[in-house]
Amino acid sequence: MHDETLALHAGWRRDSATTAVAVPIYQTTSFQFDSSEHAADLFALKSLGNIYTRIMNPTTDALEKRVAALEGGVAALALASGQSASAFSVQNLAHAGDNIVASTDLYGGTWNLFANTLKDQGIEVRFVDPADPEAFRRATDERTRAYYAETLPNPKLRVFPIAEVAAIGRPLGIPLIMDNTSCPLLVKPLQHGAAVVMHSLTKYFGGHGTSIGGIVVDGGNFDWAAHAARQPALNTPDPSYHGAVWTEAVKPLGPVAYILKMRVTLLRDLGAAISPFNAFLILQGIETVALRMKAHSENAMEVVKYLRHRPEVASVIHPSLTSPERAATYMKGGMGGLVGMELKGGVSAGRKFIDSLQLLYHVANIGDARSLAIHPASTTHSQLSQSEQAATGVSPGYVRLSIGIEHIDDILADIGQALDKTH
Numbered sequence: 001m002h003d004e005t006l007a008l009h010a011g012w013r014r015d016s017a018t019t020a021v022a023v024p025i026y027q028t029t030s031f032q033f034d035s036s037e038h039a040a041d042l043f044a045l046k047s048l049g050n051i052y053t054r055i056m057n058p059t060t061d062a063l064e065k066r067v068a069a070l071e072g073g074v075a076a077l078a079l080a081s082g083q084s085a086s087a088f089s090v091q092n093l094a095h096a097g098d099n100i101v102a103s104t105d106l107y108g109g110t111w112n113l114f115a116n117t118l119k120d121q122g123i124e125v126r127f128v129d130p131a132d133p134e135a136f137r138r139a140t141d142e143r144t145r146a147y148y149a150e151t152l153p154n155p156k157l158r159v160f161p162i163a164e165v166a167a168i169g170r171p172l173g174i175p176l177i178m179d180n181t182s183c184p185l186l187v188k189p190l191q192h193g194a195a196v197v198m199h200s201l202t203k204y205f206g207g208h209g210t211s212i213g214g215i216v217v218d219g220g221n222f223d224w225a226a227h228a229a230r231q232p233a234l235n236t237p238d239p240s241y242h243g244a245v246w247t248e249a250v251k252p253l254g255p256v257a258y259i260l261k262m263r264v265t266l267l268r269d270l271g272a273a274i275s276p277f278n279a280f281l282i283l284q285g286i287e288t289v290a291l292r293m294k295a296h297s298e299n300a301m302e303v304v305k306y307l308r309h310r311p312e313v314a315s316v317i318h319p320s321l322t323s324p325e326r327a328a329t330y331m332k333g334g335m336g337g338l339v340g341m342e343l344k345g346g347v348s349a350g351r352k353f354i355d356s357l358q359l360l361y362h363v364a365n366i367g368d369a370r371s372l373a374i375h376p377a378s379t380t381h382s383q384l385s386q387s388e389q390a391a392t393g394v395s396p397g398y399v400r401l402s403i404g405i406e407h408i409d410d411i412l413a414d415i416g417q418a419l420d421k422t423h
């Protein structure tokens with residue numbers, strides 16, 4: 001089925017207990033076992049079923065199935081936030097002494113996680129410039145367990161070379177993990193060779209800006225067992241599960257070793273569970289995500305056209321301008337809602353622009369149905385030196401816009417009047 005249909009139907013038909021059509025909020029911590037044998041089988045993974053909401057929940061299950069279907073994966077694990085999804089996606093493969101190779105163009109929170117917290121845990125993250133896909137190969141050694149990148153990282157908004165980097169990793173047994181937060185439905189990284197996709201559900205999938213959540217989707221398209229030396233986490237006995245070897249143990253369930261292990265070890269032990277209520281709210285958002293992504297993309301394109309004719313704007317940053325060929329290859333359904341602009345008047349113009357907005361919200365977020373704006377040099381990137389800011393793509397006059405789905409005339413009117421006040 002098509003995305004518009006999957007967004008409404010995938011993973012759910014009706015409630016088996018009540019026949020309710022809407023996914024109910026299963027606000028319960030635990031689930032009654034049928035018998036002691038049933039309980040023992042569930043704990044031994046001999047049969048699959050609900051045990052405890054830290055590890056699984058029927059509301060969350062519908063969310064997981066829906067996002068897995070939309071990404072074209074085989075299964076998914078929803079988590080408390082996008083941050084926990086990024087962390088788990090790596091920790092599931094890399095242990096102390098191992099490394100991953102990641103793009104330099106990352107969300108700041110991911111950067112901190114990789115450069116500091118994972119480092120403290122003994123996992124080295126080697127950052128490389130994605131402008132040259134071969135840089136991933138050069139940074140690889142025998143302890144490299146994964147490649148990691150964002151589909152459309154901001155503020156640079158350069159489309160990542162998914163197919164090229166995935167193709168470098170596959171023969172080496174190295175999966176590409178893609179953070180697809182900024183482009184749900186518009187880009188399908190699994191179709192281009194990625195093995196794992198993660199999202200902050202907080203952004204476009206939710207769309208309403210009410211709920212923090214994250215998800216990891218297993219593409220089911222990576223042969224972990226064929227690369228046993230490269231991927232010991234999935235191919236050697238796990239002492240926390242009576243010595244189970246995950247690629248062997250899950251064979252009867254299909255190609256889900258990666259995601260099942262994440263659920264029954266990392267989620268069990270670290271507990272970054274999403275609440276069923278947030279899973280429900282994010283499901284409400286997903287019902288309209290196909291319509292919204294089209295509207296975001298169309299409005300953003302109009303904003304790009306408008307900004308290019310404004311004298312206050314030195315340059316406009318958008319995938320159609322930064323990486324038109326890759327955008328045409330990967331973003332057939334639209335280029336998303338993110339737009340950057342560099343104001344000629346530098347920091348003071350950036351601040352004046354933000355302070356003059358009346359419709360657009362001034363927030364450190366992207367992906368709401370509402371239009372949002374921020375001036376990174378004086379906020380999210382203010383702790384960096386000017387040269388560090390420049391390396392991450394933030395110039396003094398850079399303003400990031402997350403264009404929403406309001407009427408385009410109202411969006412342009414607000415941006416226009418705020419630009420007038422930057423003189």
Ligand code: PLP
Pocket residue numbers: 081082083084086107109110150179181182199200201202212213214365366
């Ligand atoms: N990845 C990207 C691209 C993001 O923009 C964000 C949040 O801004 C995250 C991950 C982290 O997600 P969360 O805020 O849901 O933890």
